[in-house]
Amino acid sequence: MAARVLSFYLLLFLSIAQLGVSLYEDQVGLMDWHQRYIGKVKHAVFHTQRSGRKRVMVSTEQNVIASLDLRHGDIFWRRVLGANDSVDGIELALGKYVISLSSAGGTLRAWNLPDGQMVWETSLQGSKPSKAFLLVPTNLKVDKDNLVLAFGGGCLVAVSSIDGEMLWKKDFAAESLEVQQVVQSPGSDVIYVLGFVGSTQFDIYQINGKNGEVIHHETSNYAGGFSRNTLIVSDDMLVALDVTGSILITVNFQGGKVRIDVKPISDLVGYYSGQVELLALRLGRMFALKAHQHIALISVTNEGKLEVAEKVNSAAAISDALPFSEGQLAVARVHHEDNKVQLTVKLGNDWSTNLLDETVKIDGQRGLVQKVFINNYIRTDRSHGFRALVVMEDHSLLLVQQGEIVWTREDGLASVLDVTTTELPVEKDGVSVSKVEQNLFDWLKGHVLKLKGTLMLATPDDMVAIQAMRLKSSEKSKMTRDHNGFRKLLIVLTQARKLYALHTGDGRIIWSLLIGSLRKSDACGHPVGLRVYPWQVPHHHAMDENPSVLVVGRCQLSQDAPGILSFVDAYTGSEIESSGPVHDVLQVIPLPFTDSTEQRLHLLIDTKQRGHLYPRSREALGIFQQKSSNIYWYSIETGNGIIRGYAIKGSCIHEDSDDFCFEPRDLWSVVFPGESEKIISTATPKLNEVVHTQAKVMAEQDLMYKYISKNLLFVATASPKASHGIGSATPEEASLVVYLIDTVTGRVFYRMTHQGCQAPVHAVFSENWVIYHYFNLRAHRYEMSVIEIYDQSRADNKDVLKLVVGKHNLTVPTSSYSRPEIVAKSQSYFFTHSVKAITVTLTAKGITSKQLLIGTIGDQVLALDKRYLDPRRSLNPSQAEKEEGVIPLTDSLPVIPQSYLTHALKVEGLRDVITVPAKLESTTLVFAYGVDLFFTRLAPSRTYDSLTEDFSYALLLLTIVALVAAIVVTWIWSERKELQEKWR
Amino acid sequence: MEKGKGVIGFGRRWAVEFTDSSASPSSRDISDPPGFIRASQDQDDSSISRQKKDAEANWKSQKAWEVAQAPFKNLMMMGFMMWMAGSTVHLFSIGITFSAVWQPISALQGVGKVFEPYKDSKVDLLGPKLLFIALNLGGLALGVWKLNTLGLLPTHASDWVSSLSPPQEVEYSGGGIPFH
Helix, strand or coil, X not given: CHHHHHHHHHXXXXXXXXXXXXXXXXXXXXXXXXXXXXXXXXXXXXXXCCCCCCEEEEEECCCEEEEEECCCCCEEEEEECCCCCCEEEEEEECCCEXXXXXXXXXXXXXXXXXXXXXXXXXXXXXXCCCCCEEECCCCCEECCEEEEEEEECCEEEEEECCCCCEEEEEECHHHCCEEEEEEECCCCCEEEEEEEECCXXXXXXXXECCCCCEEEEEXXXXXXCEEEEEEEECCCEEEEEECCXXXXXXXXXXXXXXXXXXXXXXXXXXXXXXXXXXXXXXXXCEEEEEECCEEEEEEECCCCCEEEEEEEECCCEECCCEEEECCEEEEEEEEEECCEEEEEEEEXXXXXXXXXXXXXXXXXXXXXXXXXXXXEEECCCCCEEEEEEEEECCCCEEEEECCEEEEEECHHHHHEEEEEEEECCCCCCCCCCCCCCCCHHHHHHHHHHHHHHHCCCCCHHHHHHHHHHHHCCHHHHCCCCCCCCCCEEEEEEECCCEEEEEECCCCCEEEEEECHHHCCCCCCCCCEEEEEEEEECCCCCCCCCCCEEEEEEECCCCCCCEEEEEEEECCCCCEEEEEEEEEXXXXXXXXXXXXXXXXEEEXXXXXXXXXXXXXXXXXXXXXXXXXXXXXXXXXXXXXXXXXXXXXXXEECCCCCCCCCEEEEEEEEEEECCCCCCEEEEEECCCCCCCCCCCEEECHHHCEEEECCCCCEEEEEEECHHHHCCCCCCCCCCCEEEEXXXXXXXXXXXXXXXXECEEEEEEEEEECCXXXXXXXXXXXXXXXXXXXXXXXXXXXXXXXXXXHHHCCCCCCCCECHHHCCCEEXXXXXXXXXXXXXXXXXXXXXXCCCCCEEEEEECCCCEEEEEHHHCCCCCCCCCCHHHHHHCCCCCCCECCCXXXXXXXXXXXXXXXXXXXXXXXXXXXXXXXXXXXXXXXXXXXXXXXXXXXXXXXXXXXXXXXXXHXXXXXXXXXXXXXXXXXXXXXXX | CHXXXXXXXXXXXXXXCCCCCXXXXXXXXXXXXXXXXXXXXXXXXXXXXXXXXXXXXXXXXXXXXXXXXXXXXXXXXXXXXXXXXXXXXXXXXXXXXXXXHHHHHHHHHCHHHHHHHHCCXXXXXXXXHHHHHHHHHHHHHHHHXXXXXXXXXXCCHHHHHCCCCCCCECCEEEEECCCC
């Protein structure tokens, strides 16, 4: 009956509401926010002429080319290149174009400076991968046309800067020359191309810049051999290291004549150990050498002698030289002193002269300075001033001018690795939240305004005020837990190993932490962050205990590098504890048990498949040992095409083990035939998903029992050819096989082959269904399929009387070893978009109907009702099925434009979408991240359990007051009349 | 006297007779007027009242039967309304069905009240009451049947398991593709 009544209400709602989740224009920004980022800057070019807006063009490691406002740091325009299209260099040309070279010298593009429109694009086909350079000579002209020189793929190409037409091309790969540098001879059209043949031969080509003809070619040899770390100093000298990295080789090629000098590095910098590196900086007649935690700045005298100008700590950053007045060069050096940053601009020609010396206070959570770019301006007193663009360790971007930070951009958030959420503190007495609280008068005023809006009495000014009020509602940005569970903290781990806490209400950063244990140290050369997990979620002591998160990292990129664990307080953003370097970490398995302090037990799996239990306490160990016979894990070896299942054998037996280490026992393995199947995608149900019911009621009161298990794994394999990009296989060669595997017993529940279909596969697993997206080569279209699984062994539980008295086995705990009988139903549909990510909405109790959230190739998030992917859809559904909401079958899934969650926005470089249930059953929180961040709130079946935000309480109140008044008035009136009647 | 009796017949519980009605002449102080024969008048009087009472009882039982049959009309009308409402769940059909269930129940609760006016030692109210109850039960059955056709009665297995949460699993398994 309940189901029927519920379905009745649902029907009522659905008949009113459209299937989409459309939004009105004035609702934009009410519950969603969008943040635009660019990522870690690697090149910057300033554009600061007298007139017009001052801007800086940057390219980043997230493959973004952007033009930033130099005054405020806002983005004028931004272009996000593809994932494989990394930028090699950007330059300005003709004063109106930004030229970018990307894809390892494969693509040259010109962008219009004011608005970022692409003017032209030239594809440069090289013959062989090589270094890539971009050179925009200022005075190399052919018929009033400036040339752009690009080197990539072993070829030097000259391109017209006006239309991108290729003027000439010279292939050096054919001569087996490994080009290291391309330089323009100052004041002439001659281009020098410098490179090595083999390890010992040095070649120099002089090329006529106008037609690409070789003017002169000279070779010379150095028996010691060259390493590939080279640098151009002062237009006529190449500095290189020898193979051993202990000898500095200077190659002077002034006038085309080659002279090689060598000098041991120890002669220059004294004692050092470890790797030596030439820093890729253009410093005029200087160069920088990084050795033994120091950077030695070495200047080249006019006679060609090398002298150490200064030795600075390696934590310093040095900018390229900036020519600012005739023949003078400025070089900026930034280094740390205590918690302050010293910015020094020196004269490149005379290192002892300081042009500028400023101390800037920079937040310690930003780490060390990584890069600095300088630009000069003329002060009002006609002296030269300098501004510096600083890239910090956390990838943030700062503009420093006159000893102050003018603006800051949190561009670390462009490279989010993992996200988790925590609740906000409970509102308690004595804790003031008055900063955002309104007084009664404001509240009343707001409601009066709203009322005016509802009654259509508002003037346009009022409307603007109403809209501003709605957008800035203090209700959503409070720092306390709310009744509906909309306000939470998003804990975000970025590639820069920094943890941010973002408020879901308005996306502001509550705290940020550069994780200390994940910073570079002697023990850990290149630490990387991996994942973040909720560690402690206090329910019993929510008033006085703070939740915490676990950050898992690694010392190196390789899988067998030691792991690092860091525990961070989610309210204060301070590191409570850290351990590491510890054993290596391949997998982290959050277990469904917590100890008495509500810390969740985690099992960390290392490369030998041993399990390490955390937290390391006796109590946790006791809990774990009690349950250990029912704990299993599996690992998917994508390279070998094997999935292996393990259980716990006992404590570790190797020498340096402790009580918290457990030896694995091989249980099962699923081996895919390597020649025909390659694992391309997997999906599992989410651990925190709540499922409301195990029964599925069909039309005509028929009943099926869902097979709901968290121990299921969906695996998609494709034939090796079909596992690459589309077009790499013919329909005959391609096949896609999907499996449903029980991860406790290794039993394959279901297997299905899609002939003529291929990767990429994106899948999502929820409740008893899995939906996956792939490409159908025969139909030349993307397809989506759904598999729903039902438990046949429970299907007999249909006797009403038995169910009424409770004589059934439906609530008895189940075991995978009981060999459940599975029935799978499947259906496929065409889908228009290619997909970057798929996820599904999660709600607190799992009652609300589900929607798929699809990250499309256009970087938007599309909501698609699960009812479209229902294997019971048929061409002519019966009346009862229609009543139940089964949609007639169509060959393709509809894309309803109103159901884009991101409406007019784009989440550039979209990588993933996550959903978090709110406390309110109808609502789920959606967070999409890529280069941009986007957050919104979604109610898949409309907010059936609460009034909408723009519900006018004032109008309700007014109506009630009016009704009461009317009653009183009529009552008095009738009394009076009655009295008169009686007197008559 | 006649008037008084008539009034008694119509529902008064008690009355004080101020006129003398004692039958035995010996108890009187005053002798009857000449030419007045008490016996014949008494006799005549009682026969008239008996006739009256019979007519009244007849009328009462007739009325009671009429009241007992009244739900039948109601039943017919309800049936027609239900047929009109159709078998889909919406506001109209739910309203009609609930009133069809409610009316018989409220009528059954007030069975005693309905037949109160016709209560008489000479009238047998059992028959009409039974008919009334039977007809109302019929109406109730019709209402319940309608509820069932609308699917609002928990007579299917689905109604009992639809909020049954999934069973717990004994084993716990985790893992996946190693971090890279």
